[in-house]
Amino acid sequence: xxxxxxxxxxxxxxxxxxxxxxxxxxxxxxxxxxxxxxxxxxxxxxxxxxxxxxxxxxxxxxxxxxxxxxxxxxxxxxxxxxxxxxxxxxxxxxxxxxxxxxxxxxxxxxxxxxxxxxxxxxxxxxxxxxxxxxxxxxxxxxxxxxxxxxxxxxxxxxxxxxxxxxxxxxxxxxxxxxxxxxxxxxxxxxxxxxxxxxxxxxxxxxx
Ligand code: ADP
Ligand code: TYD
Numbered sequence: 001x002x003x004x005x006x007x008x009x010x011x012x013x014x015x016x017x018x019x020x021x022x023x024x025x026x027x028x029x030x031x032x033x034x035x036x037x038x039x040x041x042x043x044x045x046x047x048x049x050x051x052x053x054x055x056x057x058x059x060x061x062x063x064x065x066x067x068x069x070x071x072x073x074x075x076x077x078x079x080x081x082x083x084x085x086x087x088x089x090x091x092x093x094x095x096x097x098x099x100x101x102x103x104x105x106x107x108x109x110x111x112x113x114x115x116x117x118x119x120x121x122x123x124x125x126x127x128x129x130x131x132x133x134x135x136x137x138x139x140x141x142x143x144x145x146x147x148x149x150x151x152x153x154x155x156x157x158x159x160x161x162x163x164x165x166x167x168x169x170x171x172x173x174x175x176x177x178x179x180x181x182x183x184x185x186x187x188x189x190x191x192x193x194x195x196x197x198x199x200x201x202x203x204x205x206x207x
Pocket of ligand 2: 013018040041070095096097098099100101102104105153155156
């Protein structure tokens with residue numbers, strides 16, 4: 001049996017990941033491809049508890065503690081959800097993965113890249129997504145879109161300068177892995193982006 005495909009959705013808050021992940025799910029349903037939709041941090045009961053602490057916590061969290069909690073959730077997620085699904089031959093659509101740690105904890109919070117690379121190697125030495133869709137919007141556009149949210153979480157409360165650093169770190173990550181990470185201009189209309197997502201998914205299907 002062939003291994004399923006692992007597709008991740010990335011971008012700063014407000015870039016449109018959730019909107020387009022829902023579209024990708026519809027496309028896979030239409031193609032009758034068995035798939036699992038999941039997210040990070042989260043995706044398992046333990047991971048969702050860690051997510052609540054990370055997103056909702058009123059108490060201070062050191063930037064490296066934050067990174068360790070996210071990778072702890074990820075290790076459990078790989079074990080319980082991602083690897084079993086791929087081994088069954090299901091595709092996995094995941095709202096964020098390790099690129100987000102390089103972007104938010106690395107770019108945003110300033111955790112040294114070497115430490116994040118060590119955590120990446122520890123947590124998933126042999127696995128990378130088959131395809132990463134990076135929805136790219138400026139920090140200002142992202143901010144404007146999340147400003148409509150009534151109760152922003154710990155990350156969404158950050159300012160434009162934080163999101164500009166997060167975006168720059170995503171771009172660095174994309175330059176280092178251009179075969180895997182595809183940039184999609186998140187400023188385009190939802191209809192145009194849908195077409196691009198569809199093209200990318202069908203290329204992966206044919207591989
Ligand atoms: P994310 O999951 O990346 O934080 P969402 O998919 O929740 O972002 O989108 C944030 C907001 O921006 C939503 O109100 C959504 O309808 C809107 N949105 C998403 N993509 C676009 C787009 N291409 N053009 C205009 N608005 C968009
Ligand atoms: P997000 O995925 O944007 O969910 P929602 O759209 O429901 O707000 O929220 C998760 C937050 O977690 C997001 O602000 C970024 C942050 N995050 C990190 O800082 N590092 C990571 O490695 C991951 C996966 C997420």
